[in-house]
Structures are given as C-alpha cells and as structure tokens.
Amino acid sequence: MPLRKPRDSEDARDRLEEALRILRAKGNAQKAAAEAKVSAERFRRFLRDEAIAARQARSWVISDQRPRNVQALTSNGVVQLEVRGFEAASLVYRHRQAVKQFLETNDASLLAPFAGASVGDVMGRTHLLETRPNALYRLAAMGGDGFEHVYRISHQT
Structure with missing residues (x-):
C-alpha cells in the first residue's frame, strides 16, 4: 500500500x-x-x-492549468465561473479592474481592450465579457463582491 x-x-x-x-x-x-x-x-x-x-x-x-473560481461580468450578468489556468483568470480580473476604473472615471476607452473578449469555463462554454457602458452601470447598481470573492484557486480534494 x-x-x-x-x-x-x-x-x-x-x-x-x-x-x-x-x-x-x-x-x-x-x-x-x-x-x-x-x-x-x-x-x-x-x-x-x-x-x-x-x-x-x-x-x-x-504552464499553470489549475482550475480557478472567478466571478465574471458577462453579457449574461455576473456569473461565477470555474476557468482553467492563470491566463483566463487573469483576463477576468483585468476586465473587472477596467470596469471598476470605468465606473469611477466614466472613461469608456478603458473597456476597449476587452471588446469581443470572451473566457471559456472548464465545461467548454464561452462567456462574452461585458463592455457596454449602460449594462455595466446596471450591474454596478446591483452590488457586488470584492477581489477576495472574485478570484481563488480551486483546490481539488
């Protein structure tokens, strides 16, 4: 044994x-x-x-491909996703940072790098990241979580 x-x-x-x-x-x-x-x-x-x-x-x-739980702002609203790897999780986090700055400054050019960007989850579904200003204002009005609740590595037990 x-x-x-x-x-x-x-x-x-x-x-x-x-x-x-x-x-x-x-x-x-x-x-x-x-x-x-x-x-x-x-x-x-x-x-x-x-x-x-x-x-x-x-x-x-x-080549870190460990699954991570992230909360993404998608065209379907705020979605809790499990994504594979650092790059996908980093994209979601950078998008959330750009959205936060956009909401503070009203500078829509901060969202331009994410136009058409999407992230795939571990189930193979693709989620389009939200970049429409009015939709982001609506999502912000609903409230949300801080970074600690947005990004963490999934530990398999």
Whole structure:
C-alpha cells in the first residue's frame, strides 16, 4: 500500500503560491523560493508535482492549468465561473479592474481592450465579457463582491 503524502499546511501552501507569483514576475525559481521563505528544492518539487511548470533548458516554463473560481461580468450578468489556468483568470480580473476604473472615471476607452473578449469555463462554454457602458452601470447598481470573492484557486480534494 503506497504511503500518503501529508497535506501541506495552509501557511506552507500560501508561501508556495507566493513563490510562484514571484517566479512569474522575476523568472528565477531559487530567488523566488528564498523571497517567499521556502526551500528551493521544496518549491521545485511543488512546481513539478502540481504540473505548474517544467524545466526547459535553463529556465522554467510556467504552464499553470489549475482550475480557478472567478466571478465574471458577462453579457449574461455576473456569473461565477470555474476557468482553467492563470491566463483566463487573469483576463477576468483585468476586465473587472477596467470596469471598476470605468465606473469611477466614466472613461469608456478603458473597456476597449476587452471588446469581443470572451473566457471559456472548464465545461467548454464561452462567456462574452461585458463592455457596454449602460449594462455595466446596471450591474454596478446591483452590488457586488470584492477581489477576495472574485478570484481563488480551486483546490481539488
């Protein structure tokens, strides 16, 4: 019977996620691990075991496809989605930031980069991100959640 690995504590998991954020920004796994206060070997094992990144030549190529729960502002209203990967979740978050700035400044040009942009969920459905000013004003009038409720990684148990 194979031995089960002990689950990482929440604090250790948070530090590994922090090291991953630093790796994305700086590109150096050893420095990212040191800055996040985890061992370099533990961080490399985390990257390999979770299939988040792979070593190619002398650098790490990040291919993080873990599912994330995000709350998107779509043409169908505010929708809770489970998307695959960092890029899709990042697109939803950048869209929400642009919408927030638009609502504060009334500058519709902030929404232009997202015209026609869509995000796919893990079920294969595509959701068009909302860019119509009047629809966004209506969604804002209904209320909403902060970032903590908008974006989080789905942990499979």
